[in-house]
Amino acid sequence: xxxxxxxxxxxxxxxxxxxxxxxxxxxxxxxxxxxxxxxxxxxxxxxxxxxxxxxxxxxxxxxxxxxxxxxxxxxxxxxxxxxxxxxxxxxxxxxxxxxxxxxxxxxxxxxxxxxxxxxxxxxxxxxxxxxxxxxxxxxxxxxxxxxxxxxxxxxxxxxxxxxxxxxxxxxxxxxxxxxxxxxxxxxxxxxxxxxxxxxxxxxxxxxxxxxxxxxxxxxxxxxxxxxxxxxxxxxxxxxxxxxxxxxxxxxxxxxxxxxxxxxxxxxxxxxxx
Numbered sequence: 001x002x003x004x005x006x007x008x009x010x011x012x013x014x015x016x017x018x019x020x021x022x023x024x025x026x027x028x029x030x031x032x033x034x035x036x037x038x039x040x041x042x043x044x045x046x047x048x049x050x051x052x053x054x055x056x057x058x059x060x061x062x063x064x065x066x067x068x069x070x071x072x073x074x075x076x077x078x079x080x081x082x083x084x085x086x087x088x089x090x091x092x093x094x095x096x097x098x099x100x101x102x103x104x105x106x107x108x109x110x111x112x113x114x115x116x117x118x119x120x121x122x123x124x125x126x127x128x129x130x131x132x133x134x135x136x137x138x139x140x141x142x143x144x145x146x147x148x149x150x151x152x153x154x155x156x157x158x159x160x161x162x163x164x165x166x167x168x169x170x171x172x173x174x175x176x177x178x179x180x181x182x183x184x185x186x187x188x189x190x191x192x193x194x195x196x197x198x199x200x201x202x203x204x205x206x207x208x209x210x211x212x213x214x215x216x217x218x219x220x221x222x223x224x225x226x227x228x229x230x231x232x233x234x235x236x237x238x239x240x241x242x243x244x245x246x247x248x249x250x251x252x253x254x255x256x257x258x259x260x261x262x263x264x265x266x267x268x269x270x271x272x273x
Contacts, residue, residue: 003114005213009058010109017102018052022082023048049082049146052098062105067140068097070263074133076140077147120127124131135243139250145257147171148250156250162233162240165249171232172253175202176222186231190222202264218259225256 001007026033026041033041056078060066068077070090080094114245136157144152151171155164173186180193193200196216203218204211229249232238240246 001114006109006114010106011111012051012055012091013059013102013106016048016055017106019044019048019051019101020095020099020102024092024099027095028092041260045082049150052078052082053146059101060103062099062108065097065101074137074140079140079153082146082150084150085154135247137187138194138244138247141253142247144250144253144254145261147175147257148254152250156243156246159243161246162238162241165240165246165253166230166233168250168253169225169233172222172256172260173226173230175257179260179263179265186226187223190219190226194219194222200266201260202266203259203263218256222256225253229253 023041023044026037026044026181056066061170066076066078067074069075070093075090075094077094078095080090081098083091123125139153139156148168148171151167152164155161155167175190176182176189176193180189182189182193184192194203194215196206196212196219199206199215203215206212206215229252233240
């Protein structure tokens with residue numbers, strides 16, 4: 001890391017710290033919030049989900065702080081702090097840890113000579129001894145896309161595995177619609193947006209056969225995610241009781257969401273605008 005990189009990181013962390021402090025005031029207000037304040041709070045949380053996804057790895061590397069213990073259970077402080085619902089004491093406790101860790105990371109960057117500044121590997125939280133807590137521990141370790149965490153974590157922890165999967169795949173569908181601007185839905189949406197011949201979202205530069213094969217292959221993965229996972233979970237009386245199989249479903253949708261984020265939007269064709 002050179003001096004310019006350090007200064008840039010300090011600036012980004014200070015902005016994150018400021019937003020965290022503001023958000024903290026809105027989740028435990030002294031009086032009832034107005035509708036405008038609620039919309040501002042929710043918009044701020046969305047920004048924090050994105051910013052923390054980019055910066056929390058640096059914070060963990062600088063402070064070795066990512067997890068905390070509440071009622072004997074291990075939690076990821078960033079996931080709990082920015083969960084849109086969640087258990088209120090856990091949210092406020094976790095947010096306090098996030099604020100403190102961000103402030104500590106800023107101080108370390110500002111006070112440590114550049115020649116001595118190293119970003120070590122993040123510490124590894126100890127796996128819980130209670131086997132029943134292992135799936136929840138693994139959820140935090142998976143580094144899912146922020147949207148997966150947002151819509152499924154509380155459901156997963158409460159054992160509502162089918163709903164956790166369903167909400168994540170609905171979120172994938174909405175993420176593709178929002179990024180592409182398309183009014184299509186489901187299988188037709190995925191086929192149109194990720195077409196290898198005229199895509200709206202390009203997953204690579206489509207320069208050669210390998211690029212086109214990847215685009216086409218992921219098109220079918222997106223279509224399959226909707227037809228094979230979202231639709232059955234939404235319409236059939238499926239019992240989902242295995243937390244480890246649920247983590248596998250969430251891993252797939254997280255990957256697909258991350259590829260959407262990385263994809264390049266191409267202007268919609270004239271007849272679709």
